[in-house]
Amino acid sequence: MSAYGLGPGASTVPLGSGHIHRTFKVDIGPKALILQQINHKVFPAIDLLMENICKVTSYIHQRSSNSVRPVTIQVVPSLQGLTHLQDDEGNWWRAFEYIGGSHTVDVPHDTSLAYEAGKTLGGFYRALEGFEPRELHVVLPHFHELAYRLDQFQQSLKAAQTKRRKNASELICLVESKAESLLWLDQWIAHGRLPQRVVHNDPKINNVLFDENHIGICMIDLDTVMPGCMLHDFGDALRTTANPAAEDELDISRVVPSLPLFKAYTQGFLLQTQSLISQLELENLHRAPAFLTFVIALRFLTDYLNNDIYYRTQHPEHNLQRARAQFALYQGFERIEDEMRMFIANLRV
Ligand code: GN1
Ligand code: MG
Numbered sequence: 001m002s003a004y005g006l007g008p009g010a011s012t013v014p015l016g017s018g019h020i021h022r023t024f025k026v027d028i029g030p031k032a033l034i035l036q037q038i039n040h041k042v043f044p045a046i047d048l049l050m051e052n053i054c055k056v057t058s059y060i061h062q063r064s065s066n067s068v069r070p071v072t073i074q075v076v077p078s079l080q081g082l083t084h085l086q087d088d089e090g091n092w093w094r095a096f097e098y099i100g101g102s103h104t105v106d107v108p109h110d111t112s113l114a115y116e117a118g119k120t121l122g123g124f125y126r127a128l129e130g131f132e133p134r135e136l137h138v139v140l141p142h143f144h145e146l147a148y149r150l151d152q153f154q155q156s157l158k159a160a161q162t163k164r165r166k167n168a169s170e171l172i173c174l175v176e177s178k179a180e181s182l183l184w185l186d187q188w189i190a191h192g193r194l195p196q197r198v199v200h201n202d203p204k205i206n207n208v209l210f211d212e213n214h215i216g217i218c219m220i221d222l223d224t225v226m227p228g229c230m231l232h233d234f235g236d237a238l239r240t241t242a243n244p245a246a247e248d249e250l251d252i253s254r255v256v257p258s259l260p261l262f263k264a265y266t267q268g269f270l271l272q273t274q275s276l277i278s279q280l281e282l283e284n285l286h287r288a289p290a291f292l293t294f295v296i297a298l299r300f301l302t303d304y305l306n307n308d309i310y311y312r313t314q315h316p317e318h319n320l321q322r323a324r325a326q327f328a329l330y331q332g333f334e335r336i337e338d339e340m341r342m343f344i345a346n347l348r349v
Pocket of ligand 1: 018
């Protein structure tokens with residue numbers, strides 16, 4: 001804290017519900033700072049990660065320098081001018097400006113919020129038009145590649161405790177029966193059929209910042225911004241925005257994707273991206289939620305089989321509970337794929 005000129009008396013509260021880093025809001029008089037302890041087991045290349053974030057946020061900031069509203073989060077350097085620094089215990093820290101009056105939401109409460117979330121991710125794409133994706137480091141290779149996640153799953157399965165494998169047996173069967181049908185997106189990307197873009201890679205609803213009136217401000221959590229595929233982003237966004245239940249909902253009967261929330265998000269997103277989206281991306285948007293939800297469910301399941309070494313958990317069955325809810329959501333998205341396709345095909349924004 002002293003590296004940022006903050007005395008021990010500054011009021012500090014934990015913030016957000018991320019599974020990887022630890023985030024705090026520090027109040028300094030009328031202003032505030034977001035302090036984050038970076039998980040360097042998950043992100044070993046911290047220098048490259050911070051370089052990516054600084055490049056992207058500076059680009060957005062410069063392009064919209066006359067905007068009266070904040071358009072991006074911004075890194076606050078330490079008193080010594082460092083974008084990130086290590087404390088005496090070896091932990092890495094960084095700070096962001098707090099945007100006054102802003103907040104995040106874990107579960108969408110209505111369609112206007114979903115619309116705003118879609119507009120905000122679309123706005124992020126718009127703001128980064130012209131930014132060369134190859135300027136960014138690939139800090140987490142193969143991040144949303146299903147074949148890579150299946151490999152990790154197979155390895156975890158071999159080493160898993162019998163009890164955990166048994167508890168997860170139904171989900172393991174589901175992965176084995178469905179995975180093949182979802183490999184199309186990896187293949188399309190490998191064959192260069194989809195444009196490579198600057199992609200957020202973690203645009204779930206609680207990575208959208210809203211103002212007091214629930215108007216979207218900007219995307220946060222830019223750690224995974226890398227060259228990538230728009231369908232991954234669209235899928236991950238809908239995984240949370242079109243799900244009226246929590247990511248780790250215990251009551252599976254509540255995990256049913258909402259078409260109205262999907263429609264509202266898509267309208268907001270396409271309003272911003274209609275001029276830049278490719279035909280093939282547009283024609284396949286409806287397949288993205290099932291794909292990405294499956295990938296995330298698989299990662300929760302893998303971490304459960306690995307005895308919870310990646311995601312922060314609140315109890316021993318937490319990753320299994322998350323995986324159950326996310327696989328149910330994946331199945332729900334598959335069921336409404338045709339309706340989602342028709343909505344997009346007939347949409348005029
Ligand atoms: C992780 O830390 P958080 O909650 O922003 C994960 C995402 C998953 C998400 C699931 C670097 O993000 O990929 O979608 O959990 N981030 C990383 O909620 O693995
Ligand atoms: Mg994240």
